[in-house]
Amino acid sequence: xxxxxxxxxxxxxxxxxxxxxxxxxxxxxxxxxxxxxxxxxxxxxxxxxxxxxxxxxxxxxxxxxxxxxxxxxxxxxxxxxxxxxxxxxxxxxxxxxxxxxxxxxxxxxxxxxxxxxxxxxxxxxxxxxxxxxxxxxxxxxxxxxxxxxxxxxxxxxxxxxxxxxxxxxxxxxxxxxxxxxxxxxxxxxxxxxxxxxxxxxxxxxxxxxxxxxxxxxxxxxxxxxxxxxxxxxxxxxxxxxxxxxxxxxxxxxxxxxxxxxxxxxxxxxxxxxxxxxxxxxxxxxxx
Amino acid sequence: xxxxxxxxxxxxxxxxxxxxxxxxxxxxxxxxxxxxxxxxxxxxxxxxxxxxxxxxxxxxxxxxxxxxxxxxxxxxxxxxxxxxxxxxxxxxxxxxxxxxxxxxxxxxxxxxxxxxxxxxxxxxxxxxxxxxxxxxxxxxxxxxxxxxxxxxxxxxxxxxxxxxxxxxxxxxxxxxxxxxxxxxxxxxxxxxxxxxxxxxxxxxxxxxxxxxxxxxxxxxxxxxxxxxxxxxxxx
Amino acid sequence: xxxxxxxxxxxxxxxxxxxxxxxxxxxxxxxxxxxxxxxxxxxxxxxxxxxxxxxxxxxxxxxxxxxxxxxxxxxxxxxxxxxxxxxxxxxxxxxxxxxxxxxxxxxxxxxxxxxxxxxxxxxxxxxxxxxxxxxxxxxxxxxxxxxxxxxxxxxxxxxxxxxxxxxxxxxxxxxxxxxxxxxxxxxxxxxxxxxxxxxxxxxxxxxxxxxxxxxxxxxxxxxxxxxxxxxxxxxxxxxxxxxxxxxxxxxxxxxxxxxxxxxxxxxxxxxxxxxxxxxxxxxxxxxxxxxxxxxxxxxxxxxxxxxxxxxxxxxxxxxxxxxxxxxxxxxxxxxxxxxxxxxxxxxx
Numbered sequence: 001x002x003x004x005x006x007x008x009x010x011x012x013x014x015x016x017x018x019x020x021x022x023x024x025x026x027x028x029x030x031x032x033x034x035x036x037x038x039x040x041x042x043x044x045x046x047x048x049x050x051x052x053x054x055x056x057x058x059x060x061x062x063x064x065x066x067x068x069x070x071x072x073x074x075x076x077x078x079x080x081x082x083x084x085x086x087x088x089x090x091x092x093x094x095x096x097x098x099x100x101x102x103x104x105x106x107x108x109x110x111x112x113x114x115x116x117x118x119x120x121x122x123x124x125x126x127x128x129x130x131x132x133x134x135x136x137x138x139x140x141x142x143x144x145x146x147x148x149x150x151x152x153x154x155x156x157x158x159x160x161x162x163x164x165x166x167x168x169x170x171x172x173x174x175x176x177x178x179x180x181x182x183x184x185x186x187x188x189x190x191x192x193x194x195x196x197x198x199x200x201x202x203x204x205x206x207x208x209x210x211x212x213x214x215x216x217x218x219x220x221x222x223x224x225x226x227x228x229x230x231x232x233x234x235x236x237x238x239x240x241x242x243x244x245x246x247x248x249x250x251x252x253x254x255x256x257x258x259x260x261x262x263x264x265x266x267x268x269x270x271x272x273x274x275x276x277x278x279x280x281x282x283x284x285x286x287x
Numbered sequence: 288x289x290x291x292x293x294x295x296x297x298x299x300x301x302x303x304x305x306x307x308x309x310x311x312x313x314x315x316x317x318x319x320x321x322x323x324x325x326x327x328x329x330x331x332x333x334x335x336x337x338x339x340x341x342x343x344x345x346x347x348x349x350x351x352x353x354x355x356x357x358x359x360x361x362x363x364x365x366x367x368x369x370x371x372x373x374x375x376x377x378x379x380x381x382x383x384x385x386x387x388x389x390x391x392x393x394x395x396x397x398x399x400x401x402x403x404x405x406x407x408x409x410x411x412x413x414x415x416x417x418x419x420x421x422x423x424x425x426x427x428x429x430x431x432x433x434x435x436x437x438x439x440x441x442x443x444x445x446x447x448x449x450x451x452x453x454x455x456x457x458x459x460x461x462x463x464x465x466x467x468x469x470x471x472x473x474x475x476x477x478x479x480x481x482x483x484x485x486x487x488x489x490x491x492x493x494x495x496x497x498x499x500x501x502x503x504x505x506x507x508x509x510x511x512x513x514x515x516x517x518x519x520x521x522x
Numbered sequence: 523x524x525x526x527x528x529x530x531x532x533x534x535x536x537x538x539x540x541x542x543x544x545x546x547x548x549x550x551x552x553x554x555x556x557x558x559x560x561x562x563x564x565x566x567x568x569x570x571x572x573x574x575x576x577x578x579x580x581x582x583x584x585x586x587x588x589x590x591x592x593x594x595x596x597x598x599x600x601x602x603x604x605x606x607x608x609x610x611x612x613x614x615x616x617x618x619x620x621x622x623x624x625x626x627x628x629x630x631x632x633x634x635x636x637x638x639x640x641x642x643x644x645x646x647x648x649x650x651x652x653x654x655x656x657x658x659x660x661x662x663x664x665x666x667x668x669x670x671x672x673x674x675x676x677x678x679x680x681x682x683x684x685x686x687x688x689x690x691x692x693x694x695x696x697x698x699x700x701x702x703x704x705x706x707x708x709x710x711x712x713x714x715x716x717x718x719x720x721x722x723x724x725x726x727x728x729x730x731x732x733x734x735x736x737x738x739x740x741x742x743x744x745x746x747x748x749x750x751x752x753x754x755x756x757x758x759x760x761x762x763x764x765x766x767x768x769x770x771x772x773x774x775x776x777x778x779x780x781x782x783x784x785x786x787x788x789x790x791x792x793x794x795x796x797x798x799x800x801x802x803x804x805x806x807x808x809x810x811x812x813x814x815x816x817x818x819x820x821x822x823x824x825x826x827x828x829x830x831x832x833x834x835x836x837x838x839x840x841x842x843x844x845x846x847x848x849x850x851x852x853x854x855x856x857x858x859x860x861x862x863x864x865x866x867x868x869x870x
Contacts, residue, residue, distance in 0.1 A: 033643075034643030034646070034647065036591070036643075036646070036647070082826070085830055086830070091587070091642045091643060092583070092790065092829070093829050093830070093833065094643070095589055095646055096786055096825065096826075096829050097826050097829050099779070099782065099825075100821075100822040100825040100826040101822065101826065103775075103779055103819070103822035104818075104819045104822035104823060107815040107819045107822070108815075108819055110815045111815045111816065166382060166386055166389070166390055167390070167393075169379065169381045173379040173380055173381050174377055174379060176341050176361070177373060177377045177379070178379075178390075179360070179361035179362045179365070180341070180361055180365050180370070180371055180373070181362075181365060181390050181391055181393055181439075182362045182365040182393060182394035182439070183362055183390075183393070184360065184362040184363075185362075219774060220654075223647065223650060223651055223654060226647045226651075227651065230640070260658075260661065260669075261662070263654070264658040264659065264662070267651055267654055267655045267658070271636060271655070274636055274637075274639055274640070274648075275636055
């Protein structure tokens with residue numbers, strides 16, 4: 001029963017990791033950009049959530065109504081103002097610019113919020129649980145998992161059933177020809193980053209409710225998200241959810257052996273899958 | 288005589304250090320079909336990329352509908368009603384046939400062309416509308432590429448090497464359909480390596496050689512010798 | 523028309539002048555224990571170690587196209603090997619440093635086999651995962667102090683030299699020697715056939731593979747050699763620090779972010795770049811480090827602006843203005859027409 005519990009808790013944790021990963025996966029799919037600052041942007045989302053909840057007294061889930069648009073706006077500005085200039089055939093500029101961005105974000109947050117761990121207070125939601133089949137399930141993890149499914153479903157629907165999604169796919173296929181269709185790729189990329197950071201905002205706020213956070217934890221979240229993307233297979237959002245779940249389960253099972261092994265077990269699971277299935281479990285596009 | 292719809296004056300184009308076009312002067316009259324011929328590497332595709340804004344130009348070199356478009360982005364030029372059927376078709380592989388057509392009309396210009404009109408022109412596309420565009424045959428893909436450009440209801444449409452890589456019978460079909468496609472005041476530029484086909488549908492012809500205009504004349508008045516000289520540069 | 527005789531040479535006037543100046547500078551630097559204060563020597567020693575790390579990262583990212591953000595894996599590994607081999611193996615620290623390099627090469631083989639499956643930017647994050655695995659792994663080894671780390675016993679420190687002044691001089695010379703070793707190794711490697719193949723791969727991977735260059739193998743060799751040398755530098759770093767912990771040993775800021783900054787500022791893909799970058803970085807650090815987080819934000823900002831506005835770094839700016847090359851890698855065709863012939867340069 002303890003093991004079953006670990007698997008279930010790990011699965012629910014995987015929902016959070018899938019949310020970390022979804023934004024990463026989205027922007028890689030559309031513009032082949034790997035954003036090293038992604039983890040720090042998740043943390044930024046958590047801090048924005050903290051600021052909104054403490055200053056307005058709103059419940060964090062309602063605060064999302066402010067945090068999501070704010071992050072989307074930041075994403076659009078970031079893409080148009082900075083990241084668009086790095087795109088091209090050369091791999092180094094986007095990588096190093098987002099790396100520099102990561103350093104700036106992390107230290108900027110440190111400057112404003114200090115290194116003290118913070119937590120977003122969500123009242124009863126933090127501790128509420130239901131019992132099912134002898135297991136005690138926290139409402140928050142269950143809700144997080146449900147939100148992850150809803151977000152991924154929403155992204156898929158946007159991608160395949162809207163004009164915006166059509167434009168995303170067209171620009172991803174062939175930037176030049178997409179421009180000939182009257183699509184301004186810089187604007188489309190801006191919208192993609194806005195969407196990605198909107199999702200990141202959700203991930204950040206849920207992270208902030210679940211655990212305490214400080215400015216330094218971004219790189220760890222980047223790595224979890226990245227592992228979920230690779231395990232699931234590039235360009236496949238549902239695969240990313242599975243990847244997040246595998247990572248989460250590996251971590252909770254590792255923690256059952258020894259609490260010090262939790263994160264390590266996740267990395268090892270990732271490396272094992274990389275060794276036997278280099279393109280992930282459900283590959284769609286080749287990187 | 289009315290102003291030309293498209294006019295190039297002293298157009299130079301570069302890829303990095305390499306200059307591909309040298310002072311090209313050219314104009315396209317309202318409603319005419321113009322042919323541009325030339326050997327491989329003569330600069331035809333570069334010219335198309337300059338006109339559509341995929342290559343950036345110096346100001347004052349390209350005028351479209353009495354407006355300097357030299358510095359505009361490709362999407363801004365497209366929005367003014369200049370469409371292209373690109374070389375090698377270049378459909379969007381992750382879009383279905385129908386989506387490829389819809390995205391062509393996304394600019395939202397008014398005119399005779401919509402999904403139904405394209406389906407009427409190429410009925411096979413309606414049958415295949417939900418397939419992946421890359422699953423079609425070469426000729427059918429070319430139909431999608433032409434339909435995609437028409438969906439923008441352009442004033443000027445550029446055809447870049449539409450016969451390249453297609454079977455002769457399909458080329459014949461497409462060229463027979465061209466007069467129906469280009470009508471109602473639409474102007475067209477046809478870039479071709481197949482000289483006979485290019486001359487048969489056009490009223491005037493330009494020949495490019497090593498990035499320069501080597502010949503200009505009426506399609507039914509230029510002689511074969513003139514063309515050979517202009518095409519291959521034999522003195 | 524005048525008849526021209528062409529000579530092909532790798533050397534350049536700037537290179538010859540630089541060689542003379544370089545030799546003089548080297549002598550002055552070797553003599554530092556007789557003219558520099560203790561603090562200055564420490565600082566210079568640190569600079570040399572950063573220079574070595576930067577040159578190695580530059581070889582990886584600037585020439586082999588292997589953009590790693592996980593080099594801290596090998597810095598930390600080398601440091602831990604120094605501690606393990608001296609404390610438990612009873613080795614002399616110098617022997618331990620050499621062996622740490624070999625072990626670094628050994629461990630980099632399976633690492634390379636795994637992460638070479640990842641392309642481009644994903645490779646970068648993959649290297650980071652490896653560094654995290656190393657960090658968490660070493661934190662589990664209680665004999666080495668687990669998560670809180672351990673110190674190098676006094677007896678081992680003394681085995682290096684009895685007197686403190688001598689130890690400090692030795693430590694300084696080791697750092698200087700490491701920097702010279704690494705730069706020379708990188709320079710000679712890039713001039714070799716393998717090095718030219720590497721430049722060809724960087725310039726055009728497709729064309730290089732059609733010329734029969736085994737890209738995977740070439741990159742693999744570069745990765746293993748770089749890892750070995752990085753591990754040795756890591757061992758040297760922690761021989762100076764005398765204390766190691768997982769967080770310090772596998773710190774992404776200290777061993778990768780700063781190193782990348784140095785290379786980007788100086789000029790990526792050139793041998794001169796890391797040297798200039800290291801000097802600029804230390805100048806900035808010595809003047810701004812009191813500002814703490816603001817200083818780090820400035821570094822990030824400078825790196826971003828540099829990458830966007832001058833992607834070839836300070837050395838690239840200098841070079842585009844003066845056609846200088848201190849470490850000539852390419853061949854030059856010199857047309858000797860008159861006594862003062864202009865030189866035209868062609869990269870090989």
